[in-house]
Amino acid sequence: MQITEHILTGNDCYKAGRTITPKGIMVHSTGVAQPRVEVFLDAWNKPDVSTCVHAFVHQGGVVETLPWNWRGWHAGPPPKGGVSANNTHIAFEILEPAGHTYQGGSMVGYDAEKNAGYFAAVYRNAVELCAYLCRRYNLDPMEDILDHHEGYLRGIATNHADVAHWFPRHGKSMDTLRADVKAELEGGETVTQEQFDALLAAHRQEVEGRPAETWAQMAWEKSVAAGLFDGTKPQAPLTREQAALVLERLGLLEKP
Numbered sequence: 001m002q003i004t005e006h007i008l009t010g011n012d013c014y015k016a017g018r019t020i021t022p023k024g025i026m027v028h029s030t031g032v033a034q035p036r037v038e039v040f041l042d043a044w045n046k047p048d049v050s051t052c053v054h055a056f057v058h059q060g061g062v063v064e065t066l067p068w069n070w071r072g073w074h075a076g077p078p079p080k081g082g083v084s085a086n087n088t089h090i091a092f093e094i095l096e097p098a099g100h101t102y103q104g105g106s107m108v109g110y111d112a113e114k115n116a117g118y119f120a121a122v123y124r125n126a127v128e129l130c131a132y133l134c135r136r137y138n139l140d141p142m143e144d145i146l147d148h149h150e151g152y153l154r155g156i157a158t159n160h161a162d163v164a165h166w167f168p169r170h171g172k173s174m175d176t177l178r179a180d181v182k183a184e185l186e187g188g189e190t191v192t193q194e195q196f197d198a199l200l201a202a203h204r205q206e207v208e209g210r211p212a213e214t215w216a217q218m219a220w221e222k223s224v225a226a227g228l229f230d231g232t233k234p235q236a237p238l239t240r241e242q243a244a245l246v247l248e249r250l251g252l253l254e255k256p
């Protein structure tokens, strides 16, 4: 996933300049059949636009449009007077493909088969962006990612349907997104304890298999001949009990 930066400095939301401590991620879709990100970058980069998000997710990648810790305008005032997710959540809009219209909040004429490739690309980019933000702000993918619709149900956003009105057309949901972000985080750059232990064990085995270094070779051979060591693993670390055994074999532990 490629993130490019195009901060909407002409948007009143950017100019307001308020910042937040990100506590979660809110996923939106634009609600209009327009896959070209440049259209939004132009339309939103001016005064008197009542909305602004931190990023657009499009087919080719991600465009960051507000600093991640800016306060965005995406969740509106919750209907029951709760605290808006604007104060807590990083938000991005996923661009929808061309070809459909809307009637009463539902997609009309949406061709899921034709849009399968498009959807797979934006979904993948959304997963990777969420994983990036979870890492960066130490967020829990299972708890801290929700869509606009879930935000409404939790009383922190206006009553919108996105993205629950769209994802199921492709067999996806916010649950699959959260699980995919979790998998991305677990399979990503971080090494698990098990993988780390295995790497360490392999390294030790490799070191122990090496022959004695030239500078130590004569002494090593003499030690083996004298019965102090059994001749294997010349570069293995020596434990305290092995040292004690060597000292005893040298006769250095006899009482005076």
Ligand SMILES: [Zn+2]
Pocket (backbone or CB within 6 Å): 027, 028, 029, 074, 148, 160, 162
């Ligand atoms: Zn929304």
